[in-house]
Amino acid sequence: MIKVKSFGRGGVHPSGYKKLANSKSIKRLVYSGNYIVPMSQHLGAPAQCLVSVGDEIKEYQLIGEAAGFISANVHSPVTGKVVGLRQISLPNGAVSNAVEIEPDKDFIDNMSSQQNDNSDFNLDEMPSEILIEKIKAAGIVGMGGATFPANVKLSVPKGKNCTDLIINGVECEPFLCADHRLMLEKGDQIFKGIEILKKILNPDNISIGIENNKKDAIANFININAEKGVGCNIQPLKVKYPQGDEKQLIKAIMGKELPSGALPIDLGAVVLNVSTVHAIYDLFYNGKALVERVVTVTGDAIANPSNFLVRVGVPYSFLIEQAGGFVDEVKKIVSGGPMMGFAVLDTSVPITKGSGGILCLSKSIVRDKHTTNCLSCGRCLNACPMGLSPAMLYKLIDSGKYGPAMKMGLMDCKECGCCSYVCPAAIPLVQGFKLGKRMGRK
Ligand code: SF4
Ligand code: SF4
Known part of the structure; x- marks a missing residue:
């Protein structure tokens, strides 16, 4: 029997909810609307846009060139015509330049027979x-x-x-x-x-x-x-x-x-x-450049949790619709997982290379929490896999002491959310660390 291994320090055991979608085979989605392809779908510098409105482009054609050592090329997910260049919001709330592509009808008709x-x-x-x-x-x-x-x-x-x-x-x-x-x-x-x-x-x-x-x-x-x-x-x-x-x-x-x-x-x-x-x-x-990925669409508020193979540039709303839409009032939509994902306020945001999941959660899972003062319970300390002291870090950031927070290891924080997950005072620790890092870098 193979020994089951793990890491030692910290970590948490949140409910898995995997059964909602883990038996659903991957289904290819074909979307015939316009594709919105961001130039920033990767860590590092956004790609430099190479196309103009009116250009006829082919599937897998380079439309954005990596603009630095840590950057990545962007390719067209479809054959079609560039009909717009504009700034859009990404699933994580950041802003990016994007190319809007109207797909060719014949291309879409043949897309499922690859x-x-x-x-x-x-x-x-x-x-x-x-x-x-x-x-x-x-x-x-x-x-x-x-x-x-x-x-x-x-x-x-x-x-x-x-x-x-x-x-x-x-x-x-x-x-x-x-x-x-x-x-x-x-x-x-x-x-x-x-x-x-x-x-x-x-x-x-x-x-x-x-x-x-x-x-x-x-x-x-x-x-x-x-x-x-x-x-x-x-x-x-x-x-x-x-x-x-x-x-x-x-x-x-x-x-x-x-x-x-x-x-x-x-x-x-x-x-x-x-x-x-x-x-x-x-x-x-x-011969495929990276223009598609598998995305899980799940949560207790979605009718038919699914795993879709889908091209980048397709709006989240289309995937939600293809998963049967909502069965319950949605309290929160999350891009990614519940621990490290981002709340989505507008479902017109496009799928990117990093979009692994769309969660649609009802109020029975997302409960309102009332934030109180720190109880000095030490739970966050025990949960942190990086060996940090989240309560202390948060206090420093809360009082604007970004330098001392950096010295205490703020940059080692992985933003994994374990500390926020266990905090009985519902203190927004991870949001604080994200802000602290931004301010510390300045
Ligand atoms: S978010 Fe940061 S401080 Fe909190 S548990 Fe994870 S690594 Fe530790
Ligand atoms: S878990 Fe929350 S209440 Fe407990 S020490 Fe950490 S920050 Fe304070």
Whole structure:
């Protein structure tokens, strides 16, 4: 029997609500309205727009060019015509330039009959540097939520060595199951993606971390791994939030603590999400730049919780409608998971490369909380996986002492939400830390 591993310090056990959508197969959505494609769908500098109103463009055409080392290319999700350039709000509330594309009718009519698996791709004939260049050109970013450009992670700096490639199949946020479905339905393709990464990084060990509430995905991966002889370590992990955080995953799998300010590669690790690995497969075997992803639409207020394969640029409202709309009065709509996601005020916002889920929650899940003074109960201290003192940090930020808060480790805060989750005084700790970081940087 394989030992179930985890990280040690802190963490919480929120209700999973995974059953709402984890048995729903991935369904491709075809949207015939205008696509709104933001230039900022990744961590780092927004892409530079390359098109003008009136341009006829093709599916996968480069429409935004990476504008810096930490940035990513943006491609058209459809064949059609540029009908607008404007600023829009993103699901996380930030503002971005965006391209509005009216899709070609014939293209939309043929969209559901796409072919898969180009047998012409020969991994042996492609050098590692070219593989990384192509991943960069295709605008592939971390799809677990961080949206960090994948080519940057895969370019191991001189003097460093990747000993451990860790594939993140944890999906520890409650409600979400897009990665879970992908591991069940596209396991073979994910392993083809892993073969590509193996060639790029030449690691000593390859581990795939999966939370132990996805036993079917673990069994599926154990079978594929044995069949293909890839030699991966399929590692079940304890169901504990935030198990999928890079630092906690490294601790669970390698048994090593990532020091403050260090990068995973400083410990020899490169961590990539299963959806990102699947996007890498899709690039080399199907010639697809990153323009689509799996999104879970779920929550107690949605009629038919679903997992959709959908192109970027499609409005959230269309996915909600395709999931049957609302069955109850919606108290809150969240982009992402309930622990780290963002409240959505306008459902016309578009799907981006980082949109893993849309949660529609009723008042029976989202209860009004009345904030009181800190009770000095210490629960936040015990819950923090980073070993920080959230109550102390919050007090410093609340009194404008951003410098001392930075010295106390504010920048190590992952904004995981564990402290807010356990706080009986309902103090908006994470919002405070986000503000503190912004002010501290200034
Ligand atoms: S949000 Fe920050 S301070 Fe709060 S538990 Fe997570 S890492 Fe610790
Ligand atoms: S959990 Fe909330 S009430 Fe308790 S010490 Fe932390 S901030 Fe104060």
